[in-house]
Amino acid sequence: MQSRYSRQIILQNIGEEGQEKLLNSSVAIVGCGALGTVAANNLARAGVGKILIIDRDFVELNNLQRQMLFDENDVGAPKAVAAAEKIASINSDIEVHPIIKDINYTNIEEILNGVDLVIDGTDNIQTRMLINDVCVKNKIPWIYTGAIGTSGMSMNILPDKACIRCLYPGIPKAGSLPTCDTMGVLNTITVIMGSIETTEAIKILLGFYDNIESTNSNLLVYDTWNHSFDSIMVKKNEKCECCGKENYEFIDSDEQEIITSLCGRNAIQITPADPKELSLKSIGEKLEKLGTVKCSDFIMLFKNDETEISLFRDGRAIIKGTDDEIMARTIYARYIGT
Numbered sequence: 001m002q003s004r005y006s007r008q009i010i011l012q013n014i015g016e017e018g019q020e021k022l023l024n025s026s027v028a029i030v031g032c033g034a035l036g037t038v039a040a041n042n043l044a045r046a047g048v049g050k051i052l053i054i055d056r057d058f059v060e061l062n063n064l065q066r067q068m069l070f071d072e073n074d075v076g077a078p079k080a081v082a083a084a085e086k087i088a089s090i091n092s093d094i095e096v097h098p099i100i101k102d103i104n105y106t107n108i109e110e111i112l113n114g115v116d117l118v119i120d121g122t123d124n125i126q127t128r129m130l131i132n133d134v135c136v137k138n139k140i141p142w143i144y145t146g147a148i149g150t151s152g153m154s155m156n157i158l159p160d161k162a163c164i165r166c167l168y169p170g171i172p173k174a175g176s177l178p179t180c181d182t183m184g185v186l187n188t189i190t191v192i193m194g195s196i197e198t199t200e201a202i203k204i205l206l207g208f209y210d211n212i213e214s215t216n217s218n219l220l221v222y223d224t225w226n227h228s229f230d231s232i233m234v235k236k237n238e239k240c241e242c243c244g245k246e247n248y249e250f251i252d253s254d255e256q257e258i259i260t261s262l263c264g265r266n267a268i269q270i271t272p273a274d275p276k277e278l279s280l281k282s283i284g285e286k287l288e289k290l291g292t293v294k295c296s297d298f299i300m301l302f303k304n305d306e307t308e309i310s311l312f313r314d315g316r317a318i319i320k321g322t323d324d325e326i327m328a329r330t331i332y333a334r335y336i337g338t
């Protein structure tokens with residue numbers, strides 16, 4: 001065994017056998033923001049053998065306050081790629097796979113296929129419902145975690161135990177919940193919650209919860225400003241749409257194109273129904289007459305008086321400067337095509 005992990009191997013809770021288990025484990029991190037970067041950093045240093053980092057966005061200056069793997073040189077780069085590069089320089093013995101995609105019902109089952117555990121690094125309830133459907137259906141453990149303001153919560157969702165829809169049976173409307181963009185967030189709470197999430201991930205991968213008989217779970221709620229720490233029991237609901245009735249309505253959706261309002265950012269994201277690989281370079285060359293274009297292998301940024309577009313290789317685009325879906329769709333059609 002390599003000396004890299006010696007301080008972890010002498011821990012009673014892990015040992016040589018536990019370290020070997022971690023090295024043979026695979027974890028998907030969905031969303032590489034504040035929580036995702038903390039989890040990725042911890043898991044990579046702990047020697048989890050294979051890590052998938054899935055994120056649709058690119059690094060912005062206001063992310064550096066709390067997204068611990070990024071620095072000023074990463075601004076403008078896709079988060080998944082910037083994080084994977086940083087991790088490769090921390091631990092080159094493990095496999096890291098960056099995936100620049102908006103995770104949605106058309107691709108989530110394929111992306112999460114075969115992983116041992118899923119870490120929640122998302123910032124919205126809709127994506128969490130999708131993760132919940134896939135993980136409950138395929139018996140993959142996942143860890144729900146969120147942080148906002150000075151507080152956070154976390155709950156392990158283990159096969160055959162209570163799921164997130166036992167906790168939230170109704171589906172909150174998009175934009176109805178506060179976000180870090182509208183309410184703000186302290187960087188210590190995201191580090192704490194990301195670390196709680198990673199600890200739980202390690203415990204699950206080592207089989208710590210394998211013989212627990214209760215079908216209930218606990219939701220941890222922590223406020224770092226007040227030092228309040230609560231553990232609330234979530235009972236498994238036999239009538240739960242997801243884990244009770246096995247009705248996976250989020251992944252069985254039959255919507256076509258996906259248009260998402262990026263809350264608090266005055267931006268709309270458009271994901272084509274049928275993603276295909278685009279040549280960003282040739283689209284950028286066409287747009288050069290209409291405004292300024294910056295193009296890399298992963299992303300093309302276009303800007304003029306009317307709009308600002310970030311276009312990814314799979315055809316997904318973030319249209320800035322509007323909250324209007326129809327306007328965003330029109331801009332997409334005008335500059336990128338239908």
Ligand SMILES: [Zn+2]
Nearest residue numbers: 163166240243
């Ligand atoms: Zn449930």
